[in-house]
Amino acid sequence: MVSTAHCDTCSLHPLCLPLGLSENDLSKLEKIIRRGRPIQKGEHLFRQGEPFQGIFAVRTGTLKTYTLTNDGEEQITGFHLASELIGLSNFDSDIYNSSAKALETTNVCEIPLDRLDELAGELPALRRHLLRTMGKEIRGDQQMMLLLSKKSAEERIGSFLLNLASRFKRRGFSDKTFRLSMSRADMANYLGLAVETVSRVFTRFQKQGLIDITGNAKEIAIIDQQSLWDLAALSESERSELNLINIEQR
Amino acid sequence: MVSTAHCDTCSLHPLCLPLGLSENDLSKLEKIIRRGRPIQKGEHLFRQGEPFQGIFAVRTGTLKTYTLTNDGEEQITGFHLASELIGLSNFDSDIYNSSAKALETTNVCEIPLDRLDELAGELPALRRHLLRTMGKEIRGDQQMMLLLSKKSAEERIGSFLLNLASRFKRRGFSDKTFRLSMSRADMANYLGLAVETVSRVFTRFQKQGLIDITGNAKEIAIIDQQSLWDLAALSESERSELNLINIEQR
DNA sequence: CGTAGACTTGACGCCTCTCAACGTTAGTGG
DNA sequence: CCACTAACGTTGAGAGGCGTCAAGTCTACG
Numbered sequence: 086m087v088s089t090a091h092c093d094t095c096s097l098h099p100l101c102l103p104l105g106l107s108e109n110d111l112s113k114l115e116k117i118i119r120r121g122r123p124i125q126k127g128e129h130l131f132r133q134g135e136p137f138q139g140i141f142a143v144r145t146g147t148l149k150t151y152t153l154t155n156d157g158e159e160q161i162t163g164f165h166l167a168s169e170l171i172g173l174s175n176f177d178s179d180i181y182n183s184s185a186k187a188l189e190t191t192n193v194c195e196i197p198l199d200r201l202d203e204l205a206g207e208l209p210a211l212r213r214h215l216l217r218t219m220g221k222e223i224r225g226d227q228q229m230m231l232l233l234s235k236k237s238a239e240e241r242i243g244s245f246l247l248n249l250a251s252r253f254k255r256r257g258f259s260d261k262t263f264r265l266s267m268s269r270a271d272m273a274n275y276l277g278l279a280v281e282t283v284s285r286v287f288t289r290f291q292k293q294g295l296i297d298i299t300g301n302a303k304e305i306a307i308i309d310q311q312s313l314w315d316l317a318a319l320s321e322s323e324r325s326e327l328n329l330i331n332i333e334q335r
Numbered sequence: 336m337v338s339t340a341h342c343d344t345c346s347l348h349p350l351c352l353p354l355g356l357s358e359n360d361l362s363k364l365e366k367i368i369r370r371g372r373p374i375q376k377g378e379h380l381f382r383q384g385e386p387f388q389g390i391f392a393v394r395t396g397t398l399k400t401y402t403l404t405n406d407g408e409e410q411i412t413g414f415h416l417a418s419e420l421i422g423l424s425n426f427d428s429d430i431y432n433s434s435a436k437a438l439e440t441t442n443v444c445e446i447p448l449d450r451l452d453e454l455a456g457e458l459p460a461l462r463r464h465l466l467r468t469m470g471k472e473i474r475g476d477q478q479m480m481l482l483l484s485k486k487s488a489e490e491r492i493g494s495f496l497l498n499l500a501s502r503f504k505r506r507g508f509s510d511k512t513f514r515l516s517m518s519r520a521d522m523a524n525y526l527g528l529a530v531e532t533v534s535r536v537f538t539r540f541q542k543q544g545l546i547d548i549t550g551n552a553k554e555i556a557i558i559d560q561q562s563l564w565d566l567a568a569l570s571e572s573e574r575s576e577l578n579l580i581n582i583e584q585r
Numbered sequence: 586c587g588t589a590g591a592c593t594t595g596a597c598g599c600c601t602c603t604c605a606a607c608g609t610t611a612g613t614g615g
Numbered sequence: 616c617c618a619c620t621a622a623c624g625t626t627g628a629g630a631g632g633c634g635t636c637a638a639g640t641c642t643a644c645g
Contacts, residue, residue, distance in 0.1 A: 152477065155568045160481045174477065176463075176470035183477075206459055213426075213452065219469040220426035226476035227402065227424065227433075231410045233483035234527025238633070269592060277484025279634050284593055301642065302592060318405045488601070519624060529602050534625050551610065552624060 091115065100168035100255065101142055102196070105210045114211065117200035120144070123192050130171070130185040130193060137181050139197040140172035146191025147266040151274075152183045161275040164188070164267060166252055173219050188266040233277045236317075241276045242286045243317035246296070250307055262306045269302070341365065350418035350505065351392055352446070355460045364461065367450035370394070373442050380421070380435040380443060387431050389447040390422035396441025397516040401524075402433045411525040414438070414517055416502055423469050438516040483527045491526045492536045493567035496546070500557055512556045519552070 092103045092115050103111050123146075124130055130141060133153060143165050150171060151161045162183060165171050171193075175181055205212045232241055254260035265272075273280045290296045295313055297306040307313065342353045342365050353361050373396075374380055380391060383403060393415050400421060401411045412433060415421050421443075425431055455462045482491055504510035515522075523530045540546045545563055547556040557563065 152481070154481060154485070158485070160477075160485065162477045162480065174470050174473035177467035177474070178470070182474060202459065202463065205462060206456060209452065209456055212455060212462070216465070216469070217427035219466070219473065220424050220428070223424035223469065223472055223476060224427070224432060226473060226480065227410075227412045229480055230412065230476065230483060230527075231402070231404060233480060234524075235404070235408070235410065274484075277480075280591090281593080281595095281635085282633060285633095288593075518622095530624080531603085531626080532601060535601095538625075 092118070095144070097142075097144065097168040102170065102211075102214065104214055106208065106214075107210070110208050110210060113204060113208070117197060117204065118142075119195045119197070121193070121195060123190055124187040126187055126189050128187050130187065130191075131181045133181055133184045135181050137172070137175045137179055137198065139195050140170055140175075140201070141185070141193040141195050143167050143169050143171065144192040144194055147188040148185050148191055148193075149188055149267060149271060149275075150183045150185045159274060161271055164249075164271075164275070167256055170218055173215075173222055188271075238276075238278055238282050238286050239289070240317050241278065242272075242283065242290070243313045245272065245276060246305070246307065247310070247313055247317055250310070260307070261310075262304070265303050265305055342368070345394070347392075347394065347418040347506075352420065352461075352464065354464055356458065356464075357460075360458050360460060363454060363458070367447060367454065368392075369445045369447070370442070371445060373440055374398075374437040376437055376439050378437050380437065380441075381431050383431055383434045385431050387422070387425045387429055387448065389445050390420055390425075390451070391435070391443040391445055393417050393419050393421065394442040394444055397438040398435050398441055398443075399438055399517060399521060399525075400433045400435045409524060411521055414499075414521075414525070417506055420468055423465075423472055438521075488526075488528055488532050488536050489539070490567050491528065492522075492533065492540070493563045495522065495526060496555070496557065497560070497563055497567055500560070510557070511560075512554070515553050515555055 092098055092101070092111055093108075095101070098104075103114060106114060130148060145167055148165045148171065149161050150163050150165065151159045154160055165185075171185055172181070174183070205215060232244055236244065249263065249265075250260040253263050267275075269283050270280050272278075273283045276283070287296070287298060290313075291298055293312075295307075295309045295316075297308055298304065299306075342348055342351070342361055343358075345351070348354075353364060356364060380398060395417055398415045398421065399411050400413050400415065401409045404410055415435075421435055422431070424433070455465060482494055486494065499513065499515075500510040503513050517525075519533050520530050522528075523533045526533070537546070537548060540563075541548055543562075545557075545559045545566075547558055548554065549556075
């Protein structure tokens with residue numbers, strides 16, 4: 086049920102944790118990595134409050150991570166595709182402070198915490214990669230803060246779709262056609278919108294010929310990527326053209 | 336102009352980077368830390384795009400960090416008090432991807448990147464502390480995402496004030512009376528609100544007897560901390576009491 | 586084939602933004 | 616020491632985007 090990994094033959098090698106490691110270092114890393122059984126859709130990889138034992142790398146599938154607010158509501162903190170690391174935000178605690186749930190059948194590699202710590206001392210490349218990855222996550226979260234605090238519903242959803250597209254592209258998939266493994270409710274939660282708003286913006290985008298959504302509302306095709314880019318990045322300034330004075334004052 | 340540090344006599348010792356280091360380890364850390372001249376209000380510690388040479392610990396004063404959006408607008412990513420580390424989100428890059436500006440006269444300790452990397456290999460405690468600190472930052476950002484995506488203006492400002500209060504308390508200052516070193520515009524920017532909204536909420540809080548603001552609008556006194564807590568954490572559920580059905584569906 | 590959950594669509598109202606004007610503070614130079 | 620001014624902060628009026636509520640449609644699964 087649990088087997089050691091073979092990073093050298095894994096197709097995610099160039100994106101994942103082993104990035105930048107020598108062959109010798111890599112074999113050390115492989116020894117501590119464990120692969121468990123697949124996680125089914127809806128199953129938890131870990132739950133908020135459980136002891137923090139290790140971080141995970143997604144091999145196939147998609148997960149969402151989320152925390153619970155004081156009111157018991159769910160706040161989604163991220164969607165995680167193949168090769169992405171989960172659990173990095175837990176280093177300051179001995180329990181998981183978020184939950185991770187599979188959005189479809191998913192395989193992960195587990196990297197036990199204690200072994201990782203030792204290895205980080207031995208391998209400078211691994212250590213730097215860890216810090217880099219966490220730095221990237223902080224920057225991503227800050228981009229998200231920007232999105233949530235300054236962008237309109239259309240800009241948020243446009244950015245979200247383009248972000249997904251570019252992540253799929255990096256993984257060798259099409260950035261024009263892909264499957265949205267999360268529900269509308271999950272998107273809305275993540276983007277700080279109401280489900281109804283997400284739905285409305287999707288249909289608006291479709292009417293404008295920016296995207297195309299097939300039958301089950303899961304498959305999406307990006308038709309006019311350029312317009313989406315313009316909309317996601319620049320409609321703030323478009324709006325600003327109407328009140329230049331106000332902008333210049335800031 | 337540049338002198339080495341003396342962490343052992345620094346009052347921030349128990350909060351800052353040296354946390355958990357032995358005396359021997361500490362002296363190694365001290366050797367690489369540099370103190371420069373004070374930074375005046377409005378001056379930059381570093382600017383977005385400059386080469387990433389090191390991280391900083393705040394000794395006295397306050398800084399804000401911010402990034403520039405596509406439109407050239409400023410997005411504030413955080414306010415930093417004494418003992419807090421700045422620059423951690425840059426590990427994946429060779430340039431600073433944000434700017435840091437002093438909100439008042441400020442002193443910092445600089446930790447050069449290359450030396451820090453070496454030392455992180457030698458000292459497991461330092462290594463773990465770094466990871467922990469970054470983990471904490473990620474969690475903080477995720478709390479911020481929650482605030483921005485789900486909370487009302489009153490909740491945001493209430494949370495913000497309580498957050499500041501608790502950080503002051505940890506540093507041995509009063510959590511009842513303190514100085515807001517940032518402008519209303521900075522607060523508004525950080526919290527994703529308009530300046531006018533911030534101003535209005537402040538006066539509303541004052542009328543309700545929650546806070547008191549003296550003359551220059553910088554000094555604030557927390558009068559009714561409990562009510563602020565209730566408001567910041569629970570007004571979501573207060574509002575929910577009016578439409579219970581909807582909550583239960585989620 | 587039927588039901589539950591996911592998604593869509595429409596009507597309505599409120600919170601917050603925008604715009605505009607005014608008051609206040611701090612820093613400058615006469 | 617005071618007048619002047621620019622930056623900062625406050626207050627009010629109006630408008631619009633998005634959330635809420637409600638009802639209907641579609642899809643998946645037993």
